[in-house]
Amino acid sequence: MAARDLDSHNAEHPSNSKYALLHTPTTNLPYIALTTRSQEAIYLTELYPTDAPTHQAALSIESVNNALIGPPKPYTLADAEWWIEHVRSGKAELSLSCLRVGSPDEKGTGIGGVALVPHDEDGFTFLRSGEPMGEGNRDCNIGYWLHPEFQGRGIMKEAVRALVNWGRRECGVGDAILKVLETNLASRRVVEGMSEFIRVEGEKGVEWVEWPEKKGGGGKKKLLVWKWKK
Numbered sequence: 001m002a003a004r005d006l007d008s009h010n011a012e013h014p015s016n017s018k019y020a021l022l023h024t025p026t027t028n029l030p031y032i033a034l035t036t037r038s039q040e041a042i043y044l045t046e047l048y049p050t051d052a053p054t055h056q057a058a059l060s061i062e063s064v065n066n067a068l069i070g071p072p073k074p075y076t077l078a079d080a081e082w083w084i085e086h087v088r089s090g091k092a093e094l095s096l097s098c099l100r101v102g103s104p105d106e107k108g109t110g111i112g113g114v115a116l117v118p119h120d121e122d123g124f125t126f127l128r129s130g131e132p133m134g135e136g137n138r139d140c141n142i143g144y145w146l147h148p149e150f151q152g153r154g155i156m157k158e159a160v161r162a163l164v165n166w167g168r169r170e171c172g173v174g175d176a177i178l179k180v181l182e183t184n185l186a187s188r189r190v191v192e193g194m195s196e197f198i199r200v201e202g203e204k205g206v207e208w209v210e211w212p213e214k215k216g217g218g219g220k221k222k223l224l225v226w227k228w229k230k
Contacts, residue, residue, distance in 0.1 A: 019162040021170060024105045030096065031104035032162045038153040043104040044114065044162050046095050047084045051110045056080035058111070058147050066215040067184055068145055073214050093117045094124065094171055099146065099159055112146035114159040116167045116176065127171060139175040140167065142228075144187070156190045164196070164228055176228035179207060181221055188224070197226040 019032050032044040047055070059065055059075040072079050086092045099112035118124055120137035142164070146156055160178075167173035178197065180187045191197050199205060205225045211217025 017165065017169075019165040021166060022104075027105055029105055031100075032096065032166060033104070034155065034158045034162055036153055036155045036158050038101070038150065038155060040101050041103070042111075042155055042159075043100045043108065044096050044159055044166075045098050045100045045104050045108070047087050047098045047110070048106050049081075049084060049088075050106050051098065052077060052080040052084055054110050055084065059145075061148065063148060064145055067181065067187070068143075069209065069211065069215070073212070090124075090127065091121065093143075094127075094140070094167055094173075096163065096166060099150075099155065101150070111150050112144070112155070112159075114144040114156065114163050115142070116140040116163060116171075116173060117143055124171060137174070138172050139177065140173050142176055142178040144190070151186065157194055160190070160194065161196065175230075178226045178228075179223040180226070182224055183221070191226050196229055198229055200225040200227055 018035075021030055021032060023030055030046065034042045034044060036042050056075055056077045056079065059068075059071050059080070065071055065073050065075060071083075083092070087095075087097060093115040097113055097115040098110050099114060100108040101111050102108040117140055118137075119139045119141070123138045142160060144156055144160065164173070164176045167176065177200075178191055180191060182188075207223040207225060208220045209223060211219065211221040
């Protein structure tokens with residue numbers, strides 16, 4: 001079944017969904033409008049090349065960078081430009097991964113990220129090729145971060161809901177798994193406040209990772225694991 005044919009087998013077509021995939025009228029850029037407590041409009045969109053300066057500035061904030069194992073520290077403009085190009089090539093995470101304020105196109109400002117990261121880099125090649133899905137592994141990890149100025153407005157919970165809804169409906173995502181540092185209380189509040197997730201029990205519910213010393217690590221840190229309910 002091709003990715004574009006997935007919707008025909010769903011009881012609720014995406015055009016009628018709370019998390020409908022929309023497109024900007026002139027540039028046809030895909031986005032999902034989010035309902036949050038923010039007084040400014042918030043959207044889930046793709047990353048654009050013009051996002052590099054704001055992306056670099058946000059991921060240079062100490063509290064944001066230290067909570068993420070992946071981004072280099074210090075985080076340079078070249079790092080941001082490389083990452084955006086990597087994502088846009090379809091090799092890093094599924095396409096909708098930027099939280100944007102004001103407008104869903106390049107006029108809006110990136111304020112965070114929420115992404116579905118495939119376990120198997122070949123599991124979603126059909127999205128780029130237009131070929132049928134096949135039988136590859138389509139499980140994904142969920143990752144997210146948000147600029148401190150926008151925290152506490154109910155943005156991230158809605159963003160995760162919109163992302164997983166879209167990923168499963170439009171892209172054939174299988175299990176959606178979320179791993180959070182035990183000490184990252186802000187991220188834990190997001191997942192622990194969402195009834196859509198269940199804690200993974202037993203040995204599979206805990207992972208230990210070596211955290212970079214320059215990010216307050218220098219030893220192993222504990223990750224707690226949740227899974228999106230099917």
